[in-house]
Amino acid sequence: MKIVVCIKQVPDTKGGVKFNPDGTLDRGAMLTIMNPDDKAGLEAALRLKDQYGAEVTVITMGLPKAEDVLREAIAMGADKGVLVTDRVLGGADTWATSQTLAGAIRNLEYDLIITGRQAIDGDTAQVGPQLSEHLNIPVISYAQDIKIDENTGTVTVQRQYDDRYHILKTQMPCLITALAELNEPRYMTPGGIFDACKAEITVWGRDKLNGVDDSNLGLKGSPTQIAKASDKVRKGAGEKVNLDPAASVDYIIGKLKEKHVL
Amino acid sequence: MNGVTNIEEYKGVFVFAQQVDNVVSGIALELIGKGKSLAADLNTEVTAVLAGSGIKDQADRLAAYGADKVILIDDPELKEYRTEPYTHALASVIEKYKPEIFLVGATAIGRDLAPRVCARVHTGLTADCTQLDIGDFPINPIPGREQKHNQLLMTRPAFGGNTIATIACPDYRPQMATVRPGVMQKLPKNEGAKANIEEFNPGFTPNHNYVEITEVVKSVADVVDIMDAKILVSGGRGVGGPENFYMLDDLARAIGGTVSCSRAVVDAGWKPKDMQVGQTGKTVRPNLYIAVGISGAIQHLAGMEESDIIIAINKDETAPIFEVADYGIVGDYKKILPALTEKMAAEIAAKEK
Numbered sequence: 267m268k269i270v271v272c273i274k275q276v277p278d279t280k281g282g283v284k285f286n287p288d289g290t291l292d293r294g295a296m297l298t299i300m301n302p303d304d305k306a307g308l309e310a311a312l313r314l315k316d317q318y319g320a321e322v323t324v325i326t327m328g329l330p331k332a333e334d335v336l337r338e339a340i341a342m343g344a345d346k347g348v349l350v351t352d353r354v355l356g357g358a359d360t361w362a363t364s365q366t367l368a369g370a371i372r373n374l375e376y377d378l379i380i381t382g383r384q385a386i387d388g389d390t391a392q393v394g395p396q397l398s399e400h401l402n403i404p405v406i407s408y409a410q411d412i413k414i415d416e417n418t419g420t421v422t423v424q425r426q427y428d429d430r431y432h433i434l435k436t437q438m439p440c441l442i443t444a445l446a447e448l449n450e451p452r453y454m455t456p457g458g459i460f461d462a463c464k465a466e467i468t469v470w471g472r473d474k475l476n477g478v479d480d481s482n483l484g485l486k487g488s489p490t491q492i493a494k495a496s497d498k499v500r501k502g503a504g505e506k507v508n509l510d511p512a513a514s515v516d517y518i519i520g521k522l523k524e525k526h527v528l
Numbered sequence: 529m530n531g532v533t534n535i536e537e538y539k540g541v542f543v544f545a546q547q548v549d550n551v552v553s554g555i556a557l558e559l560i561g562k563g564k565s566l567a568a569d570l571n572t573e574v575t576a577v578l579a580g581s582g583i584k585d586q587a588d589r590l591a592a593y594g595a596d597k598v599i600l601i602d603d604p605e606l607k608e609y610r611t612e613p614y615t616h617a618l619a620s621v622i623e624k625y626k627p628e629i630f631l632v633g634a635t636a637i638g639r640d641l642a643p644r645v646c647a648r649v650h651t652g653l654t655a656d657c658t659q660l661d662i663g664d665f666p667i668n669p670i671p672g673r674e675q676k677h678n679q680l681l682m683t684r685p686a687f688g689g690n691t692i693a694t695i696a697c698p699d700y701r702p703q704m705a706t707v708r709p710g711v712m713q714k715l716p717k718n719e720g721a722k723a724n725i726e727e728f729n730p731g732f733t734p735n736h737n738y739v740e741i742t743e744v745v746k747s748v749a750d751v752v753d754i755m756d757a758k759i760l761v762s763g764g765r766g767v768g769g770p771e772n773f774y775m776l777d778d779l780a781r782a783i784g785g786t787v788s789c790s791r792a793v794v795d796a797g798w799k800p801k802d803m804q805v806g807q808t809g810k811t812v813r814p815n816l817y818i819a820v821g822i823s824g825a826i827q828h829l830a831g832m833e834e835s836d837i838i839i840a841i842n843k844d845e846t847a848p849i850f851e852v853a854d855y856g857i858v859g860d861y862k863k864i865l866p867a868l869t870e871k872m873a874a875e876i877a878a879k880e881k
């Protein structure tokens with residue numbers, strides 16, 4: 267079985283968020299990490315590899331330094347890494363990103379493609395379903411549990427909705443999007459880190475993308491355009507008190523009366 | 529030149545009328561409400577796209593909340609939500625009716641469906657919008673560049689709620705957005721309204737993209753949706769364990785509120801996912817939000833900071849939740865909550881006399 271996992275290098279907004287004195291985001295002070303949902307997707311792929319045997323290829327689109335997340339993935343147990351990087355791919359929205367990934371993945375053999383549900387920088391959850399459409403394969407998003415039947419070539423996935431889950435079954439090849447809640451990703455192993463250091467990362471530019479028109483790539487190929495972006499201004503802290511429990515209760519009730527909630 | 533060449537042929541505001549178990553979801557009514565104001569700016573109408581199996585009786589409800597027209601796609605293949613037949617339904621509607629705007633709820637269904645639809649019809653999609661306006665793009669004129677009027681300007685948070693961006697889709701149609709539930713307002717109900725229904729069936733032939741649903745398991749959930757609650761008592765990791773939530777339940781019961789929680793609580797398995805507030809949970813805007821033992825990760829704040837009044841109780845005086853709280857109480861909730869419940873109940877009882 268061949269599994270392709272799409273991963274993204276993102277700024278660490280989770281836990282490590284740093285603010286400037288005016289309450290805006292201090293991007294310079296933030297580290298980059300492998301996107302958490304993608305890491306869960308990679309872990310899911312590695313578990314399938316442990317269970318059934320599989321070749322796991324990780325692919326990312328980004329700046330040359332995104333090679334770091336590919337090496338991290340190899341250190342966790344992935345077999346191969348592909349970096350898609352080219353100046354003309356810059357400024358891509360989700361349409362152009364999914365076109366780019368589709369163009370790269372057409373060069374690879376796959377039974378299963380796994381993406382994270384969404385990246386913590388954009389939070390769109392769009393690239394996975396869009397990629398599946400470009401490759402004309404079924405998509406199952408928000409996967410909670412993944413089982414393979416090698417004899418029939420089918421995959422069975424538990425898919426979460428607000429108040430229910432569906433058990434869905436489909437023929438491979440297909441695309442699954444994974445949630446960070448899916449599993450607890452493994453750590454890199456010393457042997458894996460050794461492998462990762464000497465692993466050769468495949469680097470593809472625009473000329474290696476298969477079946478994609480220039481008009482669908484980069485900023486120019488992006489249907490959506492940014493009209494305005496700004497750091498969010500929060501409403502700011504109100505009062506804060508440190509009182510004994512009884513006084514705290516009186517304080518809350520006093521405030522709720524003042525605001526006519528009580 | 530990229531984009532569609534016949535842009536002026538695209539007219540009208542369409543909304544996806546999501547239904548679950550053949551009952552139209554609240555988000556559909558919210559989208560109609562917002563769609564009406566966008567349509568007024570564009571001097572056009574709002575059409576609700578209702579897809580399912582045996583769902584015709586829901587059309588009048590859409591009309592009662594403002595839909596000028598309902599396109600009904602009724603087919604057995606649409607009984608339970610599945611990506612492919614619903615994508616086919618919406619993409620076929622777009623192809624035939626050419627709407628200039630298409631809105632979908634940013635629900636677990638909408639966030640799966642909308643990207644596949646936009647990929648099929650080749651247009652842009654903006655996720656999780658919290659504000660929609662009609663305006664110019666570019667917003668301010670730029671010499672040597674055409675400023676297009678009557679564009680949909682879609683505003684959304686990014687970077688975990690740390691930044692906001694306004695997005696346009698000037699050269700492709702329809703302009704598509706998913707809209708976060710609980711943000712837009714539905715219109716007052718117009719009792720007795722009759723829907724102007726147009727039936728449409730593009731034909732559904734199962735292919736390799738149709739997945740098979742082998743089982744549907746509904747969780748026995750709290751009956752009150754936290755998005756509808758006027759008062760929320762919300763617990764975080766600091767509550768200490770599922771066995772301590774009774775104190776939050778007691779307070780909620782005393783003041784007519786509902787209990788919700790943070791992601792940490794869901795991840796720990798203490799409470800089900802549908803009680804989760806935040807970026808990956810639900811966006812809530814109650815009149816009163818009482819945060820108990822919630823540290824206030826940015827993703828949580830993004831889901832609740834629009835609440836009218838926020839009270840935070842936390843032992844850690846440096847917890848970020850205090851940055852958005854109107855009233856912050858540094859202290860041990862276990863000592864505060866029971867007494868607060870008792871006193872609040874007494875106050876309410878006294879008032880009712």
